[in-house]
Amino acid sequence: MKFFKGYRRSDGSIGVRNHVIVINTVGEVASLTKKVAQMVPGVIPIVHQAGQSQSLEDIEQTMNALLGTAGHANVSGALILGMGQDDTAEEIVKVLKNKGRHVHSINFNKTQSISEALREGKLWLENAKERSENEPTEMADVSELIIGLECGGSDAWSGITANPAIGAFSDSIVKDGGTSILAETTEAVGTEHILARRAVNEAVGQKFLDIVKRYEERAWAAGENIRSANPSPGNKVGGLTTLEEKSLGCIKKGGNSTLMEVIDYAQRPTEKGFIFMDTPGYDVESVAGLVAGGSQIVLFSTGKGSPTGSPIAPVIKIGTNSKLYQNMPEHIDINAGKIIDSYLSIEDIGKEIYEKVISVANGEVTSSEKHKNQEFSIWRLAETM
């Protein structure tokens, strides 16, 4: 069955979860964000330290990430907390209200006591929670799913088991009309010519080459040479011979489909099919960007067991080897190590991933959700001022 029961939003998107969240727009109100969320059971606090004293490019990137998170299809209602004269919270509410979304903002400033502001937040959240419980679901086709593809804590098996299996899944869902988003620009260095060649047209291919170049230049400025540092001595001991081979192991999460679009961090794709998002290799920031870009579910391959989750999107953990699965059974959703010791094929695990995605879209709780792994951090490009 390739359908799922989702929550249709006023802007046309469809969620696989129905969360009520509180999110801060500036780091100063991070603790108040947690405090107000704790006052209403089931409300999720999304806390980060960005938002103030940023460069223009970071202001834009932070805004996109906040808008994409607060207005996400998995979110039923969002309370947005700001501070002082900063109008980011009102700005977000204005944009999302225009789309008919259920949102409210509170700015902490000298006109209202903290306890009054918290009371206002608590009341709004109680109503939002009650409202969310009465929202209906409807049947939707997998072509409405956007799946983020991520890896973290990779090992020598990542490129052999879990990542190619994710690639097999990605090709299947793309064939069914759905969307998958590959990320982590740094991991693509060395294979940019391969992905660029898979682009639907020259402009998309060129944009991909441009973001890789931009990333390398930023790394250069910080004194890092990605090309000469990879594969690392440890990688070589593990069997990786060239940079191309190492990067292929990562980008093969995207299978062999045509690259339809290259998007900026936290941006929503306008095309369906296989997409690339410009994100850093750091898994927390990358997952936050993928989710802000509309991914309702994230697939996450790991060899060492990185616990990274998301506050609003179910993250499905795919272990690369059976030892990890035996040691952390509560933490891994799918064991791709069966390719090594049970001789299952990459396609077999790809199918298992697809079944799991449908089941999770229908409400099955993932390991990261069960353990409330709700990491969130926004990618910063420049110095804080």
Place this chain on the structure above:
Amino acid sequence: MEQKIGALMLNSMDNVAVALENLKAGESISIQGKEGLVKVFKSIPYGHKIAVHPILKDEKVIKYGECMGIATETIPVGHHVHVSNVRGLNKEDKTAVTLKGGVEK
């Protein structure tokens, strides 16, 4: 008795397979994705690559159906494929219309 599977080909176009366990010199292994047996020339640790087709000097080494490097010497079937006999791509390789061997994509 069913032959154990010692290595995995990630794509049917590949000329290398990945060892799923430590392979011993002289043993014959079957490979997932390929018919017949391959005799291991020298020991190969798990996670490393074994040649499943002969690869001539200056030919592409293909894994995942893509070019992952260039052979710096001729590599016979069953041999270890690694840094001693493969180099990464340079700019000219990437812009070249065709490289010898392998499958152009």
